[in-house]
Amino acid sequence: MKVTILAMFLAVFLSGCGKGEDPREELAKRQKIPGYREARIFCTQCHKMPDSSRHEPSAWPDVVTRMEGLMQANRRKVPTAQEREAIIGYLQSPS
Numbered sequence: 871m872k873v874t875i876l877a878m879f880l881a882v883f884l885s886g887c888g889k890g891e892d893p894r895e896e897l898a899k900r901q902k903i904p905g906y907r908e909a910r911i912f913c914t915q916c917h918k919m920p921d922s923s924r925h926e927p928s929a930w931p932d933v934v935t936r937m938e939g940l941m942q943a944n945r946r947k948v949p950t951a952q953e954r955e956a957i958i959g960y961l962q963s964p965s
């Protein structure tokens with residue numbers, strides 16, 4: 871009886887270990903999303919790459935507008951309208 875319970879725990883534990891993606895694979899996947907390159911260029915001028923799951927897709931345009939204000943105030947590179955669209959597209963893509 872005890873052995874069965876132990877085996878069950880072990881099975882759950884081992885299968886749990888295989889889950890969760892390799893962070894390198896996860897990054898490689900994100901890098902293929904259109905707009906990653908632009909987000910990388912503009913959004914890492916002051917902090918690290920923002921996590922797209924941080925906001926609802928509909929909230930991102932406002933966040934980017936706020937960040938553009940900060941970019942102007944800090945004399946950083948500001949995206950063109952086209953680059954801005956690419957960045958928002960990246961942030962809104964399902965993670």
Ligand code: HEC
Pocket residue numbers: 909912913914915916917920921924933934936937938940941942944946957961
């Ligand atoms: C000029 C520097 C600068 C650049 C460039 C910049 N940020 Fe920020 N960001 C900040 C500062 C300062 C804060 C913290 C203050 C705040 O939240 O307003 C911040 C905070 C954030 C936050 C956390 C706050 C929140 O509203 O969730 C997110 C997300 C974010 N930035 C996304 C971006 C994105 C996306 C880009 C690229 C389009 C970007 N940032 C580019 C300066 C910058």
